[in-house]
Amino acid sequence: MRIEKAIKRYGAKTALDVAGIEFPRGTICAVMGVNGCGKTTLARVLAGTLRPDEGGRILGDGESVGYMPQRSYAFYGTLARNVALGAKERRFDDRCRGLIKELGLSHLEREQAKKLSGGETARMALARVLAGTWTHLVLDEPTAALDIPSTLAAERLMRDYCTEENVGIVVVTHSVSQARRLADHAIFMDGGRIVEEGPAADILSHPQTPELSEFLAILGS
Amino acid sequence: MLTAFEEAIALLASGDEMLTNIVLVTLRMSIASSLIALAIGMPLGTALAMGRSKIASALVIVNRTLMGVPPVVCGLLCYLMFCGVGPLRWLQLLYTVEGMVVAQVLLITPIVAGNMESYVRGLVDDVRETARGIGLSRVRTALLLLGECRYQVFTVYLIAFGRAIAEVGAVSMVGGAIAYKTNVMTTAIMMYTNRGDFTLGIALGIILLLMFLTLNVVVSIVQRNVAR
Ligand SMILES: Nc1ncnc2c1ncn2[C@@H]1O[C@H](COP(=O)(O)OP(=O)(O)OP(=O)(O)O)[C@@H](O)[C@H]1O
Ligand SMILES: [Mg+2]
Numbered sequence: 001m002r003i004e005k006a007i008k009r010y011g012a013k014t015a016l017d018v019a020g021i022e023f024p025r026g027t028i029c030a031v032m033g034v035n036g037c038g039k040t041t042l043a044r045v046l047a048g049t050l051r052p053d054e055g056g057r058i059l060g061d062g063e064s065v066g067y068m069p070q071r072s073y074a075f076y077g078t079l080a081r082n083v084a085l086g087a088k089e090r091r092f093d094d095r096c097r098g099l100i101k102e103l104g105l106s107h108l109e110r111e112q113a114k115k116l117s118g119g120e121t122a123r124m125a126l127a128r129v130l131a132g133t134w135t136h137l138v139l140d141e142p143t144a145a146l147d148i149p150s151t152l153a154a155e156r157l158m159r160d161y162c163t164e165e166n167v168g169i170v171v172v173t174h175s176v177s178q179a180r181r182l183a184d185h186a187i188f189m190d191g192g193r194i195v196e197e198g199p200a201a202d203i204l205s206h207p208q209t210p211e212l213s214e215f216l217a218i219l220g221s
Numbered sequence: 222m223l224t225a226f227e228e229a230i231a232l233l234a235s236g237d238e239m240l241t242n243i244v245l246v247t248l249r250m251s252i253a254s255s256l257i258a259l260a261i262g263m264p265l266g267t268a269l270a271m272g273r274s275k276i277a278s279a280l281v282i283v284n285r286t287l288m289g290v291p292p293v294v295c296g297l298l299c300y301l302m303f304c305g306v307g308p309l310r311w312l313q314l315l316y317t318v319e320g321m322v323v324a325q326v327l328l329i330t331p332i333v334a335g336n337m338e339s340y341v342r343g344l345v346d347d348v349r350e351t352a353r354g355i356g357l358s359r360v361r362t363a364l365l366l367l368g369e370c371r372y373q374v375f376t377v378y379l380i381a382f383g384r385a386i387a388e389v390g391a392v393s394m395v396g397g398a399i400a401y402k403t404n405v406m407t408t409a410i411m412m413y414t415n416r417g418d419f420t421l422g423i424a425l426g427i428i429l430l431l432m433f434l435t436l437n438v439v440v441s442i443v444q445r446n447v448a449r
Contacts, residue, residue, distance in 0.1 A: 049353050067354030073347045076368055085365075086355040129355055138354075 005055035030183035072125035254325035266337025296394030
């Protein structure tokens, strides 16, 4: 999966203007930047739910993209039914069962999904998208609502999914420490553009641009 | 006035044959037209909310306009279609309950569709993004979206039935308020009031309110159980 060029405007505002990014299978790419910098817009273009004004994502042969939106939605029915929607044949199989166990949701399997807490709903949405078989995954702030143990469990699952099934994962995050733990590659955005990108360990420790330096300095990390 | 009210209660208690007939015709007509309007209007409204083309937004405006068509205008239109020189006279719908149902469906379907459209619009982005994200087909997404409206369905049905049972203009023009055939509660109330016979009018008014009250109670109980 790659983008040669993608531009999306809302009125006079350019929400996204990026070019020449590649998302290889078997790697995790973190997308970072302040609120409103265009991360979700990029995620939507990659997921194919938003058609940019110019350019767009390019998928290779047999590539498919799963996507978890920033706002997790619970459909009517139980948590199990919701997770099953993401699975092959839409059945609550062993894979689904394993995923909700890893995410600490097993005891909520028969609960009505609409009654779950914010963090529980987000974990359910993550399990739902991980239940599918994709070559690429786009996750928009999957752990923003999660407590620390759940966050670490989610990171473990993403890592395993990436390496075991050779999936390319794009994960939007505000957590620099998460990007350091999880990502191979990092993209830093500002005003719809990619300001800096490179191996996560490198650019998050030795930023080359004033924008990313400033972003990291504020965090005091 | 008070005596008319007392007489009305007595009439209700006696199970008057004419009264019973009017109530039955009303129920048949209202239930049929509201259910048909619901069956057509719900998918229509969902489709209107899902559409993102210019045609879809134009159709939304057309539908909103149809929501405001005065019942007598709709009745007139149906009358002209069904009457002896009308293009649809071969359907033989003039002065029949079926003809009244057709007129009511024409009136109520846009209201059902418009209500669904504005409700679905609030859900459609989240549902579509989520469904697309896990690779669900368009058809499946539409079905899920309909399922997410289960609570709203009841509200919309109440509006549809309320319209159907309370409406006069269209049904009197198409049905002609023929006794023991097409006379419904609203047309009967008008007719008897015009004749100065308030008793039957009041009796019918009471039944009308009680019926709608009962329906509301039933629906709210069902609704609470479905939307858990
Ligand atoms: N549907 C829309 N209509 C108009 N403007 C939009 C729309 N969607 C996004 N924008 C604008 O595009 C810009 C980028 O939005 P985007 O959602 O991609 O930001 P983000 O980086 O994901 O922010 P956050 O960290 O808050 O999630 C914002 O300024 C936003 O106001
Ligand atoms: Mg965002």
